[in-house]
Amino acid sequence: MDSTNKGFTFSQIANMYGITITKNAFYAYEDKGSIPKAERVKRGKTSTRIWSLEQLPSIGEKFGFLKRTNGTKIVSFFTQKGGTGKTPLAFQFARTLALHNMKVLVIGLDSQETITNILKGAKETDSLPENLDDLYDDGLYEVFKREVKLRDAIQRTDLPTLSFIPENAGLAALETDLNHEADPINAMEKHFFSKLKNWGEFDYIICDCNPSWGRVINSVLYSSDLLVSPLKCDASTLTTTKTFFSLLADFEEDLEFEIDKFVIPTLLENNKLSRQVLSYYETQFSNICAKTPLKKTVVIDEAQVLQQSVMEHQPNSPIYQDLMALFKELVEVLEFVTEDESPDTDMDDSGPMKTETTAQI
Numbered sequence: 001m002d003s004t005n006k007g008f009t010f011s012q013i014a015n016m017y018g019i020t021i022t023k024n025a026f027y028a029y030e031d032k033g034s035i036p037k038a039e040r041v042k043r044g045k046t047s048t049r050i051w052s053l054e055q056l057p058s059i060g061e062k063f064g065f066l067k068r069t070n071g072t073k074i075v076s077f078f079t080q081k082g083g084t085g086k087t088p089l090a091f092q093f094a095r096t097l098a099l100h101n102m103k104v105l106v107i108g109l110d111s112q113e114t115i116t117n118i119l120k121g122a123k124e125t126d127s128l129p130e131n132l133d134d135l136y137d138d139g140l141y142e143v144f145k146r147e148v149k150l151r152d153a154i155q156r157t158d159l160p161t162l163s164f165i166p167e168n169a170g171l172a173a174l175e176t177d178l179n180h181e182a183d184p185i186n187a188m189e190k191h192f193f194s195k196l197k198n199w200g201e202f203d204y205i206i207c208d209c210n211p212s213w214g215r216v217i218n219s220v221l222y223s224s225d226l227l228v229s230p231l232k233c234d235a236s237t238l239t240t241t242k243t244f245f246s247l248l249a250d251f252e253e254d255l256e257f258e259i260d261k262f263v264i265p266t267l268l269e270n271n272k273l274s275r276q277v278l279s280y281y282e283t284q285f286s287n288i289c290a291k292t293p294l295k296k297t298v299v300i301d302e303a304q305v306l307q308q309s310v311m312e313h314q315p316n317s318p319i320y321q322d323l324m325a326l327f328k329e330l331v332e333v334l335e336f337v338t339e340d341e342s343p344d345t346d347m348d349d350s351g352p353m354k355t356e357t358t359a360q361i
């Protein structure tokens, strides 16, 4: 696809959102004011209509494949194994939702700062700023310590519907400080999620977790509407997966609650072992396994380097068809798991209470 900086033509938009109506029919929506007004750009003797990146979300809301659901959904990407695709899928899902006019907040929970770097873009610099503090972005820890307001820790991206709270070294301090909380399992809910939900600014909060258990991750999982676990189709991931799900079961038993889960087989390769692992996942997790496994591809990386979704970068690629199907399924699952639940539901007598706060954001 051409550079998105130059904007998007009808045929590019049609590819991205799977639009099947004709160009003239699409233009008629613009003439009526049902979608944003395009810029007219001269191309030879004719002029063509070009929409900007910022205009895409409202087009996506009307013509896209992901439909809006109610309330703020918290979705966490977590597995105990590194390199299974948590960060790329969290990023792709977040950006694709945002391109459908859903307001999305990404919270990075990995001190490797991978998703923060994707969202911010790698800045080439050959000298340090005058004030070294300028290198450090406030994040969850500074909000927790009340050094900054939650809304001030949120950073914007090139898409008006996509924001993020950056990861920083304070995540390690947050981990330690949660030990001193009276009710650490509810800490994320109390200090962040309940405030964000009360604020009502976001449709989705997407958490990109690091691959190990800890106080912060436990508390994030406890508050999540859905745990999404990308599982790489290889033997070493399969081995850790057994331990992971048994630890998860212990965690649920201790807290007397059950987390809704969704498993995505990733990095599928064209060899016997990889297909065998896939078939194990499909059998073992039959009720919660994505219908579409994701094949190993460079397209996800290529898009990521450009800070784009595959939807913007390569909407004609086979992996995009698979991602579209996957994200549709994920949104359906989320609708189902949160259907009868209010996001702030308290536990019953046997479990810990989820604290609500109406404190200033």
Ligand SMILES: Nc1ncnc2c1ncn2[C@@H]1O[C@H](COP(=O)(O)OP(=O)(O)OP(=O)(O)O)[C@@H](O)[C@H]1O
Pocket: 081, 082, 083, 084, 085, 086, 087, 088, 089, 110, 114, 209, 210, 211, 266, 267, 268, 294, 295, 296, 297, 298, 300, 301
């Ligand atoms: N089908 C696929 N699904 C997911 N990732 C894929 C796929 N094909 C290739 N990749 C690539 O595999 C890599 C996996 O991503 P990454 O190592 O960031 O995963 P992660 O689970 O977030 O790792 P970590 O645990 O270190 O945070 C990325 O470079 C991604 O582009």
Ligand SMILES: [Mg+2]
Pocket: 086, 087, 088, 110, 114, 208, 209
């Ligand atoms: Mg990661």
